[in-house]
Amino acid sequence: MKKTKLQRPTGMHDVLGEEQEYFQKIHDAVKEVVNFYHFKKIITPILEETELFVKGTGAFTDIVEKEMFSLHTKGGDHLSLRPEGTPGVVRSYIEHGMKNLPQPVKFWYFGPFFRYERPQAGRYRQFHQAGLEVIGEKNAVVDVQVIQIFYSILKKLKFKNLLIEINSLGDSQCRPNYRRLLVRYLKSRENLLCPDCKRRLKENPLRILDCKEEKCQEVVSDAPQMVDHLCDECKLHFKEVLEFLDEVGIPYYLNPYLVRGLDYYTRTVFEIIEEGENRSQGTLIAGGRYDNLIKLLGGKDTPACGGAMGVERVINALKNKKISLFQPSVPEIYLAQLGVLAKRKSLKLLENFRTAKIPVSESFSKDSLGVQLGIASKMGVKYALIFGQKEALEDSIIIRNMKTSRQDTVKIANVIKEIRKRLKK
RNA sequence: GCGAACGUAGUGUAGUGGUUAGCACUAGAACCUGUGGAGUUCUCAGGGGGAGUUCGAAUCUCCUCGUUCGCCCCA
Numbered sequence: 395m396k397k398t399k400l401q402r403p404t405g406m407h408d409v410l411g412e413e414q415e416y417f418q419k420i421h422d423a424v425k426e427v428v429n430f431y432h433f434k435k436i437i438t439p440i441l442e443e444t445e446l447f448v449k450g451t452g453a454f455t456d457i458v459e460k461e462m463f464s465l466h467t468k469g470g471d472h473l474s475l476r477p478e479g480t481p482g483v484v485r486s487y488i489e490h491g492m493k494n495l496p497q498p499v500k501f502w503y504f505g506p507f508f509r510y511e512r513p514q515a516g517r518y519r520q521f522h523q524a525g526l527e528v529i530g531e532k533n534a535v536v537d538v539q540v541i542q543i544f545y546s547i548l549k550k551l552k553f554k555n556l557l558i559e560i561n562s563l564g565d566s567q568c569r570p571n572y573r574r575l576l577v578r579y580l581k582s583r584e585n586l587l588c589p590d591c592k593r594r595l596k597e598n599p600l601r602i603l604d605c606k607e608e609k610c611q612e613v614v615s616d617a618p619q620m621v622d623h624l625c626d627e628c629k630l631h632f633k634e635v636l637e638f639l640d641e642v643g644i645p646y647y648l649n650p651y652l653v654r655g656l657d658y659y660t661r662t663v664f665e666i667i668e669e670g671e672n673r674s675q676g677t678l679i680a681g682g683r684y685d686n687l688i689k690l691l692g693g694k695d696t697p698a699c700g701g702a703m704g705v706e707r708v709i710n711a712l713k714n715k716k717i718s719l720f721q722p723s724v725p726e727i728y729l730a731q732l733g734v735l736a737k738r739k740s741l742k743l744l745e746n747f748r749t750a751k752i753p754v755s756e757s758f759s760k761d762s763l764g765v766q767l768g769i770a771s772k773m774g775v776k777y778a779l780i781f782g783q784k785e786a787l788e789d790s791i792i793i794r795n796m797k798t799s800r801q802d803t804v805k806i807a808n809v810i811k812e813i814r815k816r817l818k819k
Numbered sequence: 820g821c822g823a824a825c826g827u828a829g830u831g832u833a834g835u836g837g838u839u840a841g842c843a844c845u846a847g848a849a850c851c852u853g854u855g856g857a858g859u860u861c862u863c864a865g866g867g868g869g870a871g872u873u874c875g876a877a878u879c880u881c882c883u884c885g886u887u888c889g890c891c892c893c894a
Contacts, residue, residue: 401867404885456892460820478894507894512820514888523894590891601892655893665894680894704894732853763853771855782853796855 405511405519416709417522421504423550424524424703427543428502433526436501438482440508444474450481450691452657454597461509475508478656479525480684480700481691487529488693497530498698504705516707525702526681529688532697534634537662537683538642540701544666544679545644547703551712553678555669558644561620561652562632563600565660566686568625573599575618583613603651619650628661635662658684662699668711678711679703725755726777726817728770732763733783740781743791743806750810752817754779771796777816779809 402408409417425435444464451458463475476482483501486492492499504524513519526543528536541558548556563569577599584592588607595602603614624632639646646664654663663682681701688696727747731740737758747754755773760766763780770778780792780801791809793816794801804812 401885461892509893511892512890513886514890517893521894525894677894702894707894730854761852764851764855764857767855768857769855774856778854780854784853792854794854799855801854 403519405513405517407518407520413709416712417705420524420551420703420705420708423547424502424504427547427550428526431500431539431543433500433502436483436486436503436527437505438476438479438486438503440476440506441473442476442482442485444472446481446485446691447474447477450484450658450687451478455655455657457509457655461511463508463510477507477509479503479505479507479523479702480527480656480658480687483525483527483700484529484687484691484693484698488688488691493530493694493696498536499529501527501529503527516704516710518706522705523702524705525700527698527700529698530696531699532631532685534631534662535638536699537635537664538638538644540681540699541639541646541664541666542642542644544681544701544703548666548678548708551708553668553711553715556645556666557669558639558646558664558666559649559652560635560639560646560662560664561649562624562628562635562661563653563659563663563682564620564624564628568623568628569620569660572618572620572623575623576600576603579617580613586610586613600653601655603653614651621648621650631661654680654682658687658690660685664701676707676711677704678707725753725773725775727752727754727779727813728766728773728775728777729754729756729779729781730763730766730770731756731758731781732761733786736781736783736786739786743781743809746810750814752810752813777813779813 407413444462447458447462453459457477462477464472465474466472483503487499502525505522506520507523508520509517510519511517524547526540528540541560545556545558564572577595580587580591580595580599580602584595586609587595587602588605588610591602591605591607591610594605602610603617605611605614621632636646636648652663652665659682661683664680665677666679667676668678679701681699683697683699685697688694688698729740729744729747731737740756740758744754744756755770755775757766757769760769763782767778775796778794778796780794782792785791785803785806789806790803791806792801792803793809793812795816802812
């Protein structure tokens with residue numbers, strides 16, 4: 395009787411082979427750009443108190459309401475796998491009294507996140523985000539810098555047609571007013587809305603703004619817009635954001651219907667997508683300002699701004715575009731050994747190559763020279779080193795040019811030098 | 820949470836209600852223990868799992884699990 399096969403949990407993936415390369419590439423691109431701007435890397439726990447997300451991300455967001463992996467410990471603590479990064483970073487900021495550091499404090503992170511939802515294109519239960527948080531600065535430059543950094547990262551990854559959508563959601567002053575206004579308007583046309591939006595009208599009226607249904611869009615097109623109802627301060631802030639964006643030459647599209655699903659956003663919200671791509675899967679990066687969150691989580695009233703990149707989404711996009719970020723590194727040297735003595739000495743020799751930073755392949759587990767050369771040939775190396783019983787005794791080694799079949803015997807002490815010389819050509 | 824399609828070796832696939840379920844590539848083993856992508860031979864699926872229909876199922880039905888895609892929502 396066969397046992398049920400052990401397999402990975404729904405929506406979770408092993409990162410193997412090519413996928414690894416992409417991960418590495420993205421990580422490196424993020425790291426390089428972000429280092430320039432003096433962001434410090436932060437690693438926060440993957441588990442946090444559930445309450446952190448309930449308060450931070452928002453008790454009424456779908457994420458918290460139905461998408462968290464939660465557990466309680468033997469000691470009775472109620473913990474959840476982090477569904478997003480910002481609350482953890484903010485918690486850390488507060489817990490370590492980072493308000494006493496020079497402000498703003500700038501962090502970046504790269505790691506796994508978890509959301510219990512149905513997997514589909516670009517959505518997994520365990521996924522990775524690369525994120526930025528700038529805490530302690532209210533100036534609009536920061537908003538733009540965050541966008542600029544993400545933009546640069548995607549450029550670095552050779553993305554071409556990027557579209558930045560931006561909007562302002564106002565603050566705790568003006569948003570509630572706007573919301574009332576909007577609800578009043580929508581209520582008057584409720585019967586024109588799709589069933590989903592009828593539900594949203596009660597739960598999350600702002601979301602109706604980005605409904606894809608045609609009839610809803612018609613209703614929305616005459617609806618009051620947030621940008622027209624910002625308070626003076628928010629209006630000024632948003633104006634500055636747009637001015638700065640113009641200044642750095644980043645193309646953007648002011649989308650008055652852009653709303654985000656997390657409760658803590660205030661003022662600036664943005665998304666970076668690939669033009670022409672399906673919107674829902676196409677959001678590569680999203681973020682915004684969250685001026686109320688630090689206080690909400692028990693810190694001082696501190697403005698902050700951040701965003702996060704969906705690593706898997708970026709990878710998918712790269713794959714679709716067939717952007718080649720790396721050429722497979724072809725090993726140039728292969729070490730073939732024959733006989734016990736030679737094999738023993740080969741181990742040491744290989745180390746010499748490693749310290750000399752010359753990549754060398756081998757198959758020490760194979761004993762037949764024919765097989766080894768075959769492998770070498772298959773790998774497409776330029777030179778094979780043939781190290782047999784005779785050579786081991788004489789402290790020499792054969793350098794074989796795989797193309798011309800020319801073989802030179804050199805002293806083993808000189809082999810690295812000889813190889814270097816040949817590789818230069 | 821809702822909907823659709825799919826699930827045969829490591830990978831990609833073929834096939835019919837019924838004797839040994841094929842093929843390609845890959846991988847491993849053996850032969851040859853000093854010179855080229857090799858060859859030959861061999862090995863690896865009991866058909867995602869479970870139940871049912873049937874004399875008999877991988878092929879039909881149901882359940883379950885999973886994958887993929889869509890809705891919701893989000894990175």
